[in-house]
Amino acid sequence: MYSIEDRIPVSIIIANYNYAHFLRRSIDSALGQDYDNAEVIVVDDASTDATADVIASYDTRIKTCIREVNGGHAAAFNTGFASSRGEIVLFLDADDYLYPNAVSEVVEAWKEKTAQVQFRLHIVDEYMQVKDVFPPAELPFDSGDVTPELLRKGRYQTTVTSGLAFNRAVLDRVMPVPERDFRQGADGYLATVAPLHGEVTSIDDCLGAYRIHGANHSVFAERLGQRARWRIRHDFRRLQALSDQATEIGLKIPQDAGLRDPVHLEERLASLCIDSERHPVADDSRLSLAAAGAVASLKMNASRRRRAMLAAWFLSIGVLPRRMAKAILSWKLVASSRPRFLLRLSKTIRHAVG
Known part of the structure; x- marks a missing residue:
């Protein structure tokens, strides 16, 4: 176990665009981690709602990056990463949130060769009512060296943005995320290329919540x-x-x-x-x-x-x-x-x- 002085520094980067009504829950979850050495960075991607007021209420408890022009998911990731210092980096979508033990569980599971840690998330609705688990518990995570799976079919069993944590040394090799190609779905890029440079460590517990609602990109209704x-x-x-x-x-x-x-x-x-x-x-x-x-x-x-x-x-x-x-x-x-x-x-x- 690490003492407070030498614990691995962790960065939680929250990417936000016009999610002021969800953002406070997300920030509070990042600040509420039971881990001492975690910084919280909020990247606002040129929101036009009440985001500025929400961010201002936290004063110096968070680091803020304000983008003047909306650039999408990849641009927000790149901006936040450039301002971060953590050796372990989590990207958290502003409509999602982490449970208090998320970072400590990630650090505990970390191994020498880890490129990426992944964990399950509760699927919740707009009112934070748990509806399901993602990925479903009956689908085993792929762990360890997943490169053979990637080279065979271009995919392995992983999760979405808010259930991923990355090794900074690996991110230094694969970032910046190409902003034109991954304006949406930047996590898909990172989770695809990061495992080429290390191993995937999986945690089967739910360490956060993945919110499904009518406004996010994961939902296209009947389309x-x-x-x-x-x-x-x-x-x-x-x-x-x-x-x-x-x-x-x-x-x-x-x-x-x-x-x-x-x-x-x-x-x-x-x-x-x-x-x-x-x-x-x-x-x-x-x-x-x-x-x-x-x-x-x-x-x-x-x-x-x-x-x-x-x-x-x-x-x-x-x-x-x-x-x-x-x-x-x-x-x-x-x-x-x-x-x-x-x-x-x-x-x-x-x-x-x-």
Whole structure:
């Protein structure tokens, strides 16, 4: 254990844009850590709401970085990192918050070769009511050296911004985040390239809350086609960044890595089924994507039952008439669209495979 004098310095960087109504909870959670050597940096990305008043109320308890022009997620990350001093760096979205033991648990789990620590988050609504866990407890984190998974399919089991902590030495190698490519989803860039330079340490406990609400980028309501297209393009940018970083250290990622990734294939199928005219990949077919998805599903790090069910889901989307395929897609991607019997079945299956 570290004494107060020699504890590892930690930086918590809160990225905010027009989230004044959530920001105080986020800042308070960062200041309320049961760890002595943590600085709190708030980056305001040119907000036009009451953010300035919220920030001013904290005076010198936080470090503030005010951006004059809105630059997006990556720009906020880059600005905050440039002002930080911590050897361990957490990026916290302003609508999310940490539990008091988050930093101390991260430090306790830290290892010599750690590039990134990841932990689960409670999914909460606008009123901080817990709705679920992300990632779901039945999906095991990938830990240790995840480079083979990255090189095989461009993804491993990780989490979102507020459930990640990074080694500063690794961030020095991979930052700044490309601001034009990752105006949104900068965490996707960092979580993709950081593990090339060390190991991933996973904590299965929930150490914070990931807030789902109508205004954040994670929610597109019923606009599944729009959401799918954004995620496909984001994946292509991630894969290019991964390829560039891998090449620098003498590794190579196959051009078709995304076709081994069930998450990516799910979005490709969704885009193609829902709005084929605006689908961004010209040569895709439902059947080929479904077949690739079924094969990729069977190789997932999950229970046999879960893998089999996902493979069957992919195949059904590939062979059923388009109207039925679209309904099944929406049932999986938007819980509120599911018939009651399917909601009950989903809960039963989830408990069974957990």
